[in-house]
Amino acid sequence: MHKEITIFNETILPGESKTINMQIGKLHTMTDLHIPIIVERSKKEGPVVLLSAGLHGDEINGTEIVRELIVRKINKPKCGTIICIPVINIFGFVNQTREFPDGRDLNRIFPGSxxxxxxxxxxxxxxxxxxxxxxxxxxxxxxxxRRFNAPQIRIVPNNEELKILSDVFGAPFTLYSNNISGSFRSSCDKMGVKMLLFEGGKSVDINNEVTKEAVEGTKRFLSHLKMLQPKHSVSERHKTIYIEKSDWIRANYSGMFHGLKSIGSFVEKGELVATISDPFGKVSHKLKAPQTGYLINVNDAPVVYQGDAVFHISSQLEE
Incomplete structure (x- = not known):
């Protein structure tokens, strides 16, 4: 039961809406940087859900997803509370960089100090x-x-409740992925919060299809929790493909990269997935799939070096 919620000394009662400005640091110019925390509470009791993005400041597509949820008022719950933080790493967002100004990756430093x-x-x-x-x-x-992720949910293995939530969200793919030490997901798990991690698109980019997948999945997620307002329609979900293990296909040569397969493609072992050429028109090397599987991450960089990860391919699917 959540009668009263207090965040940074601001209390939000049932039925109230409030934007709380989190301010911890300043720019080197002494300019204040505020991180809006947008809280929407129903008068009716229910769960408390966080919709967040921007732990990595250059992952702008995540911010666009949360912005879209706010603009369309999907974050106004039928019951319970929805907290939205569109940009957590505001410093990285300003500079379009992954890290904080101190060079640290926020998603590897939890629980912090x-x-x-x-x-x-x-x-x-x-x-x-x-x-x-x-x-x-x-x-x-x-x-x-510069690698593009197919829309996917990541959850820890052997957690039936998270699997049910992932089924409900209905992303094209779900990857079983252990918690990484120091990550936000790991800390939330330890504190009893059930988290879905959504991946989609690439850094410093907004992709409308990825945004649509995430927004529709979030509506299904909220509908499952009985939090979605009736005015929001819910689309039919994908039958998500569960991937237990995956591997990286790496460039076998340095050169100009020409990918031949689109994101989400199913390829057979030995199938041609890319060519890598020199810039002078003399040499072109073939890159073939080392195994049969789905391509869940595709390189978008025009130039690669030998050993660079260029495709992420599933190696074991859940039966």
Whole structure:
């Protein structure tokens, strides 16, 4: 039961809407940076859900997803409470970089410290002020290093409740993925919060199809929790493909990269997936699939070096 929610000394009662400005640090110009925390509460009792993005400042597609949920008023719950944080790493968002100004990856530094680095302080206050109120969370991410992720949910293996929620969300793919030490997901899990991690698109980019998949999945997720307002229609979900294991296909040569397969493609072992050429028109090398599987991450960089990860391919599907 959640009668009263207090975040950074601001109390939000049932039926209230409030935007709380989280301010921990400043720019080097002494300019304040505020992180809006948008809280919408129904008068009717129900779960507390966090919809968050921007742990990595350059993963703009996640921010666009949460923005869209707010604009369409999907974040106004029929019951319970929905908390939206469209941008957590506001410093990285301003600079369009993954890390904090101190060079640290916020998603590897949880649970943080009140007196630690700037990133560590952010992690500490998120866990202290927001996570204790939560029952569920969906955290939105995008691929890094110019690699495009197929829309997918990531959950820990052997957790039946998360599997049910992933089925409900209905992304094209679900990857079983263990929690990473120092990650937001790992800390939420330890604090009893049931989190789905969404991946889709690539850094410093907005993709409308990825955004649509995430918004529709979130509506299905909220509908399952009986939190979605009746005015929002719910589309039919995908029968998500569960992937237990996956591998990286790496460039066998350095050169100009020409990918031949689209994201989400199913390829057979030995099938041609890309060519890598020199810039002078003399040499072209073939890159073939080492195994049969789905391509869930595709390289978008025009130039690669030998050993670069260029495709992520499933190696074992759940029966």
């Amino acid at each position: 009140k007196t630690g680095s700037l990133a560590s302080q952010f992690a500490y206050y998120i866990l202290k002020e927001i996570v204790p109120h939560l029952d569920y969370a969906v955290d939105f991410h995008a691929g890094g290093a």
